[in-house]
Amino acid sequence: LGKIYTIVNQKGGVGKTTTAINLGSYLGFYGQRVLIVDIDPQANATSCLGIDKNTIQGGTYDVLIGAQPILTQILHNPRFKLSLLPASPALAGAEIELIEMENRGNRLHQVLDPIRNRYDYILVDCPPSLGLLTLNGLVAAQDGLLIPVQCEYLALEGLGQLTQTINRVKSSLFPNLSIRGVILTMYDGRTNLAADVASEVRGAFDSLVFETMIPRSIRLAEAPSYGMPISVFEPGSSGARAYRALAKELMAKDNVQ
Amino acid sequence: LGKIYTIVNQKGGVGKTTTAINLGSYLGFYGQRVLIVDIDPQANATSCLGIDKNTIQGGTYDVLIGAQPILTQILHNPRFKLSLLPASPALAGAEIELIEMENRGNRLHQVLDPIRNRYDYILVDCPPSLGLLTLNGLVAAQDGLLIPVQCEYLALEGLGQLTQTINRVKSSLFPNLSIRGVILTMYDGRTNLAADVASEVRGAFDSLVFETMIPRSIRLAEAPSYGMPISVFEPGSSGARAYRALAKELMAKDNVQ
Ligand SMILES: Nc1ncnc2c1ncn2[C@@H]1O[C@H](COP(=O)(O)OP(=O)(O)OP(=O)(O)O)[C@@H](O)[C@H]1O
Numbered sequence: 002l003g004k005i006y007t008i009v010n011q012k013g014g015v016g017k018t019t020t021a022i023n024l025g026s027y028l029g030f031y032g033q034r035v036l037i038v039d040i041d042p043q044a045n046a047t048s049c050l051g052i053d054k055n056t057i058q059g060g061t062y063d064v065l066i067g068a069q070p071i072l073t074q075i076l077h078n079p080r081f082k083l084s085l086l087p088a089s090p091a092l093a094g095a096e097i098e099l100i101e102m103e104n105r106g107n108r109l110h111q112v113l114d115p116i117r118n119r120y121d122y123i124l125v126d127c128p129p130s131l132g133l134l135t136l137n138g139l140v141a142a143q144d145g146l147l148i149p150v151q152c153e154y155l156a157l158e159g160l161g162q163l164t165q166t167i168n169r170v171k172s173s174l175f176p177n178l179s180i181r182g183v184i185l186t187m188y189d190g191r192t193n194l195a196a197d198v199a200s201e202v203r204g205a206f207d208s209l210v211f212e213t214m215i216p217r218s219i220r221l222a223e224a225p226s227y228g229m230p231i232s233v234f235e236p237g238s239s240g241a242r243a244y245r246a247l248a249k250e251l252m253a254k255d256n257v258q
Numbered sequence: 259l260g261k262i263y264t265i266v267n268q269k270g271g272v273g274k275t276t277t278a279i280n281l282g283s284y285l286g287f288y289g290q291r292v293l294i295v296d297i298d299p300q301a302n303a304t305s306c307l308g309i310d311k312n313t314i315q316g317g318t319y320d321v322l323i324g325a326q327p328i329l330t331q332i333l334h335n336p337r338f339k340l341s342l343l344p345a346s347p348a349l350a351g352a353e354i355e356l357i358e359m360e361n362r363g364n365r366l367h368q369v370l371d372p373i374r375n376r377y378d379y380i381l382v383d384c385p386p387s388l389g390l391l392t393l394n395g396l397v398a399a400q401d402g403l404l405i406p407v408q409c410e411y412l413a414l415e416g417l418g419q420l421t422q423t424i425n426r427v428k429s430s431l432f433p434n435l436s437i438r439g440v441i442l443t444m445y446d447g448r449t450n451l452a453a454d455v456a457s458e459v460r461g462a463f464d465s466l467v468f469e470t471m472i473p474r475s476i477r478l479a480e481a482p483s484y485g486m487p488i489s490v491f492e493p494g495s496s497g498a499r500a501y502r503a504l505a506k507e508l509m510a511k512d513n514v515q
């Protein structure tokens with residue numbers, strides 16, 4: 002069965018989308034069948050893969066409200082070695098619509114479960130909030146959460162609120178919810194701040210923190226404007242090497258050859 | 259009458275809170291009476307000013323749902339030369355509660371209007387989403403919106419969605435809603451990316467873009483861990499000089515001496 006990991010952190014701009022796209026494409030690079038699920042109304046994962054979100058007719062929105070079967074909405078990109086369930090701006094209206102639906106927190110889980118055997122990895126990219134879309138991401142995370150933490154103070158501070166939310170979901174909708182790992186991002190070795198935050202996070206989350214740290218690398222910020230993951234845009238950059246190492250580390254932890 | 263500006267951008271991590279705190283404290287430095295209103299459940303503006311969000315009993319949440327009068331919840335900090343209506347994690351529940359209330363988009367406007375004459379500037383810090391809390395921020399923005407844009411591609415890309423939301427609010431709840439200005443943040447002169455994004459933003463928003471650009475400056479990222487605005491933490495840094503210049507530029511545009 003394919004692993005379903007949700008990438009979540011309500012703090013904005015910590016590298017959720019960058020991690021989904023680049024970890025995903027390197028897992029594909031290593032022969033894994035990968036699906037990226039974009040549940041953020043900003044649709045950044047969609048545009049990072051070169052797709053204009055305003056051209057998406059159905060996508061995650063139609064799938065969540067049950068208007069379209071998921072397999073009809075998935076886009077395949079052999080060049081990037083991954084598939085994508087794209088988001089569109091219509092997804093912004095989904096929060097209000099989902100509120101009135103049965104199983105409003107379970108919708109994503111219900112549509113992903115039947116297709117788990119078609120992929121080795123399903124990565125879900127969440128918006129920077131703890132609303133109903135992120136709740137769907139938490140409940141769908143069969144194999145756990147990947148939590149990117151930018152090596153800065155406000156991102157560190159937000160982890161308490163995230164942990165509280167995770168515990169609330171565990172005691173209600175999804176008792177098996179777990180943290181698969183914490184990823185330190187935008188690490189800038191020249192500053193004490195990054196080192197201090199990294200050691201605080203390792204102190205709090207211990208062996209859950211991946212060995213691989215993602216350095217601050219301008220190429221990672223440039224790649225989205227070309228609509229490519231770093232593995233295609235600039236495979237020799239420090240950012241690419243880090244995400245490649247992260248993919249290897251995750252596969253090793255999952256006993257995947 | 260005091261000016262009410264809301265600082266908004268649904269893209270995460272673009273410098274909304276950093277702008278609210280530091281622009282606010284320099285406006286205070288120049289003798290203006292300043293109130294910061296934190297409507298983000300992350301309560302980052304609150305913690306950047308040295309207040310533990312978990313100790314806040316009432317704050318913005320109680321004021322929005324009408325449980326407490328606003329003046330009883332405002333904290334004053336003479337050292338930072340500003341006042342704060344603090345947020346607390348309880349605010350995360352406000353979105354669901356507000357949905358069932360009358361005037362759910364107008365609540366913040368209704369509580370701020372009566373106290374406008376007590377301040378020269380009221381700055382509202384929004385969460386990274388376009389939900390009901392941000393909607394309250396948009397409707398409360400009597401003198402317009404301040405839009406921080408990080409000089410990176412994904413932040414640029416999100417401006418289309420923000421403009422659409424602004425136009426939707428203009429045609430329904432608040433016809434006088436306007437953009438007061440766009441602030442370029444985390445500008446790193448050594449990269450083409452920043453220069454390209456800056457020129458795209460100036461091309462799209464023209465004279466609405468403030469002359470003052472905020473450079474990427476590690477001191478701005480360190481200040482929150484000390485609970486101080488940059489004006490107190492490191493007034494000699496490039497980040498401090500930039501926010502000081504921004505405060506001057508805004509006052510000049512507002513014909514404030
Ligand atoms: N390691 C890195 N080095 C340099 N820039 C990075 C890195 N990771 C991400 N970025 C850039 O930082 C910005 C924020 O990253 P990203 O959009 O992936 O974060 P996010 O958590 O998905 O944001 P949001 O909360 O808005 O969804 C983007 O412009 C991205 O290109």
Ligand SMILES: Nc1ncnc2c1ncn2[C@@H]1O[C@H](COP(=O)(O)OP(=O)(O)OP(=O)(O)O)[C@@H](O)[C@H]1O
Pocket residue numbers: 011012013014129153154155156269270271272273274275276277298302384385386443444445472473474475476478479480482497
């Ligand atoms: N000019 C700057 N130079 C360096 N770091 C900065 C700058 N502005 C903000 N930062 C840092 O970048 C991170 C994001 O900034 P901030 O939290 O203010 O953005 P935000 O838009 O309020 O985020 P959110 O969307 O989560 O509310 C923080 O760690 C902050 O300290």
Ligand SMILES: [Mg+2]
Pocket residue numbers: 017018019041045046127128
């Ligand atoms: Mg994102």
Ligand SMILES: [Mg+2]
Pocket residue numbers: 274275276298302303384385
């Ligand atoms: Mg903020």
